[in-house]
Amino acid sequence: xxxxxxxxxxxxxxxxxxxxxxxxxxxxxxxxxxxxxxxxxxxxxxxxxxxxxxxxxxxxxxxxxxxxxxxxxxxxxxxxxxxxxxxxxxxxxxxxxxx
Numbered sequence: 001x002x003x004x005x006x007x008x009x010x011x012x013x014x015x016x017x018x019x020x021x022x023x024x025x026x027x028x029x030x031x032x033x034x035x036x037x038x039x040x041x042x043x044x045x046x047x048x049x050x051x052x053x054x055x056x057x058x059x060x061x062x063x064x065x066x067x068x069x070x071x072x073x074x075x076x077x078x079x080x081x082x083x084x085x086x087x088x089x090x091x092x093x094x095x096x097x098x099x
Contacts, residue, residue, distance in 0.1 A: 004031035016083040017075050025068035033057055 007027020014020045036057040043049040082089060 001031075003027060003034075007031060015085070017080050018072055018082060018086075021068050021072050021075070025064055029060065029064055032060055036060070 004027060007023055010023040010027070011020050014023050036053045040050040040053040040057070043053070045051060045054055
């Protein structure tokens with residue numbers, strides 16, 4: 001519950017889409033995994049509920065980073081502006097004609 005609440009507050013306070021994506025992906029992972037692990041332990045990992053909770057937890061660990069990366073990459077490719085306080089825009093450094 002703490003991670004979900006702090007993540008929701010963080011999403012509201014972050015200045016641009018990139019930091020919001022980072023904050024939301026951490027919130028989903030850190031907020032949902034303890035609940036799913038608790039459900040799996042409470043019901044037993046070999047029961048229907050427990051095995052489904054473990055399956056969803058593994059799926060969440062695999063899909064969440066990929067989806068967050070895809071969203072951030074799409075935002076970057078469509079040139080969504082970064083926050084002015086951003087220290088480094090590494091891909092914008094000269095890199096040749098690779099796109």
